[in-house]
Amino acid sequence: MKEKLKAIRQEAIAKIEEAKDLEALNEIKVSVLGKKGALTQVLKSMKDVAPEERPRVGQMVNDTRTAIEEQLEKVQKEIAKRLREEKMKKEVIDVTLPGKRHMKGHRHPNQIALEDLERVFIGMGYEIVEGPEVEYDHYNFELLNIPANHPAKDEQDTFYITKDILLRTQTSPVQARVMETGRMPIRIIAPGRVFRSDEVDATHSPSFHQVEGLVVDKNITFADLKGTLEQFAREFFGPETKIKLRPHHFPFTEPSAEVDVSCFKCGGKGCRMCKGSGWIEILGCGMVHPKVLKDCGIDPEEYSGFAFGIGLERVALLKYEIDDMRLLYENDMRFLRQF
Template sequence: MNEFEDIKALEEEAKKLIESAKESSELDAIDTKFLGRKGELTLQLRKIGSLEPEKRKDFGAAVNAAKNMLAGQLADFKRRFAEKEKELRLKKETLDVTVPGRFYVPGTPHVLMETFDDIKKIFIGLGYEIFDSPEVEEYKYNFAALNYPEEHPAIDEQMSFYIDKEHLLRTHTTAYQHRVMLGRKPPMKVCTTGKCYRVDAVDATHGHTFHQVDCFAIDKGITFSDLKGTLLHFAKSMLGQHVETRFRPDFFPFVEPGAEVAVTCTICGGKGCNVCKGSGWLELGGAGMIHPNILRGAGIDPEVYSGFAFGFGIERIHMLLHNVNDLRMFMDNDLRFLRQR
């Protein structure tokens, strides 16, 4: 094989490689292999010195012609590949606006919040101010200032969650009363809602964590009938105009006289059913006239001023309104229940 045939062979080899290339990176490799500074065709030029002088010019021309031909072919293929690759890229990057978006479920307020809000609205409508107070409460506000005798069972560590000797998780929202009374002068009409804690075995009607609404009013000449009127208005606004209230004597350290408040059973309308155990009444909470000791403790003269106070479980009200039959559902975090708001 003579030197011209070598060039031809290299040219054929390169052509075949170019035609079978699948992507532009392969073309780059072919470019380097044949036309690069140390490429196989480029190196052919080194043979010139060893050739007979009359062949040298033709040989050089043949090598350059082969190089030019291959360079042209490579450029042509590279252009075509670039176009094809651009097309593919565009296709891949195209946005399909008909694909459904990802759906994120937003968080919602807890189901009880609706009842919280409804209760607050009623008392705001009656001119009450809404207060917040700490869930970790001082012993003196939770018990001592509320006229609890030292031997009261609720004070026992078995009944309440203590943080240390002086602090505990409040056992009732009533704990805010003394805090509010100390900072103001009558007349006052205030209300709070929030979480309370008691050591209790959990079942369908008991929990260690629950919510209360607690209200009180102090002014000159406030009587038990003001309390009854306020609670009747509340019961009718919250549970329906047909609802009646019932007061029966009861004892709480912070009121005198004290009463247990019940409303007409919302399930049977007072006829008697399983929920009200046949009585036609459902217990809502406690109420009464603020004990003179409490007023005195807050620097309010019980000879001049009087007041009433009452507190209810919010879960109880929510359960009656929405036919929820298990207290545990409020804490279980089951989204099927919570998303019903």
């Protein structure tokens, strides 16, 4: 009996070792462990074994079965592994082929510049607000200390609808509208479309965008304006950016300044973009004129504020090195695709 089991075991293990595939392995399994298998036959002949011998023989049969099963599993794993590897070898792909992309659309460069700008100011606690594009003369000019007959009111600059209603020439009327509400403190950014009677060419458009900023509170200073714009310039144009304030004149701010930033292309060394000066003019700003505060119902003795206005197209054209403003309004896919 013992020899028989040993023989079964040896034969089975030898066959298993030789098996080349899973089918062969299965055949061995059936021929040894199956209902009619060799081992099963041995079990059937247990009745011929003396009763006292039975536990020992039973144990031997079980050992044999376990050994064969273990061997089966081991070889089966090996074969599976080999087969998987063979399969994978056939599955090699050319990984340098292009990826399959879902074609997304593109943001308009003006909009990207605006969102970059808004993000900086939202981070500094500014609320984004909007105002009407068709506006009263009262808000566009009068409340901003630009009285009747001011040269800026000339027909050549402003599109009029009626004597009192016009297409806003600047986003500054939003300042007046926000101040009029009397809610303090004010920290706003007002982006939007403005209109001036300029013929279309590479640097002019009768319709363009401005971004207005306004802060009104107690103890707001000119130094605060400078600090705010410095922070903005660093966030927007890069951490190394410097700014330069030059005295200027706007009717609705006093003191007023024009602001240059160090050229973001050459870093201030002088290049074609900055016309060799190292500086690029980007915005106008100043302390809100006390008359404007007063006319909007704010006591200039108690409150002060600053305002600034940025030409969005100008910034976008510079930032993306676009050489013709007309491209912004043509919507040619070959242009838009680049942003």
